[in-house]
């Protein structure tokens with residue numbers, strides 16, 4: 022095994038919503054420029070775990086997070102960590118494409134603006150991000166069109182463009198293809214594999230084939246715990262645990 | 275029996291709709307047919323003369339427009355801010371629940387009570403006298419609960435994923451509200467505001483003790499003086515005038531103008547909503 026540089030890690034993570042414990046003793050780390058798939062039955066806590074990496078739980082008053090999260094050796098939940106800075110460094114793509122109800126251009130421009138990117142640099146960044154997300158050719162003539170008029174797959178790629186425009190270190194994706202048709206799904210998967218060159222990607226997916234197509238590492242979760250993690254090929258072909266085997270063979274889910 | 279029941283359901287609904295439309299139509303027909311003859315350029319552009327039996331209702335139109343604008347200036351910023359706080363920032367505690375219950379109850383308080391309260395607070399307490407400003411503030415208080423409730427409903431319709439989209443690119447909660455949530459909710463908020471204002475424009479009781487007058491000598495438009503208004507003018511012409519029969523056509527004319535003003539406000543709300551739904555906003 023070659024030397025891997027760990028960019029993001031979480032140790033001994035426990036998370037509660039009210040009195041209900043959702044995540045139990047999670048230990049996980051992500052290597053730079055890798056794609057990791059989080060799989061597991063609905064309600065096992067995949068989204069919850071993902072959202073703890075960009076502190077999306079900060080606004081839920083009944084969420085309590087415990088554990089040590091490190092992004093490039095910096096503690097994510099430290100008092101002096103700016104949450105807005107953190108979210109720029111750890112971007113997120115959601116299950117249902119959620120472009121701002123603004124123009125295509127403005128969708129990307131907004132993040133740049135609030136992060137203080139000078140106006141003169143923005144046009145080039147926006148074009149670059151749209152190209153990087155393989156949507157430029159489809160939208161270059163109508164950048165002022167409302168983003169909500171795009172198709173579902175285009176909207177999702179726009180959301181990815183919005184994220185990469187900020188040059189994050191890590192991109193979190195929560196079932197980004199679950200609402201898309203097979204063709205759009207394929208485009209996004211190709212995109213994910215290309216993005217790996219510059220970013221570290223963590224993707225939640227319900228689609229076993231998708232995990233095998235895009236992910237280097239796969240993590241299997243069950244009832245708030247990590248049951249098994251390792252190379253995607255191993256998890257799907259000779260897992261150590263019976264539970265993992267049953268899940269990836271589609272015996273439950 | 276099975277085959278008959280959809281017909282009965284459909285028939286009942288149609289019947290109820292018909293009844294409602296029928297009454298609306300009768301009222302409109304009555305007012306328009308009797309009010310239209312008095313309507314003229316002179317009627318909407320001149321002062322009343324000869325003890326209200328001749329002339330126009332310009333001061334009443336101006337008064338109603340100005341008092342409604344004052345109401346808007348008072349109620350809109352406070353109402354919207356309050357709704358933003360309640361829906362976006364306040365945590366779900368007994369205090370928030372109590373506040374919401376109070377607001378709901380306030381919208382059920384009869385408008386005459388607001389009139390008395392305005393008299394005590396603005397006219398006497400704050401020494402603003404019976405004036406357009408006092409009346410506007412009183413109507414503002416009356417409108418607040420409606421504006422808060424409709425704004426909160428508009429904000430609640432914005433899905434969490436829209437807010438999270440802004441947070442995820444590094445916006446603060448305030449930036450997310452200012453730049454994404456509010457603009458998205460704006461058509462709903464404005465519709466609520468305009469409909470509330472159109473209701474306030476037609477109120478009589480709250481302004482009766484706080485600033486409205488049957489007749490003013492001076493030109494209309496001073497915020498610190500008494501003013502004439504359409505609903506009160508109509509009330510006086512149809513019940514308090516010494517020669518009611520003579521001024522009846524003028525009363526109908528006033529009613530028609532009042533309805534037109536309110537209708538104009540409603541059209542505005544409709545237009546805002548239409549324009550935004552077309553823009554996919």
Ligand SMILES: Nc1ncnc2c1ncn2[C@@H]1O[C@H](COP(=O)(O)OP(=O)(O)O)[C@@H](O)[C@H]1O
Pocket residue numbers: 038043061062063064065066067068069070081
């Ligand atoms: N904001 C919340 N408040 C309370 N419970 C929640 C909240 N979000 C998620 N949960 C609960 O946490 C559990 C895990 O949810 P989630 O992480 O969304 O699962 P997954 O993404 O794996 O399907 C579920 O039982 C869900 O009901």
Ligand SMILES: [Mg+2]
Pocket residue numbers: 067068069195225
């Ligand atoms: Mg989920």
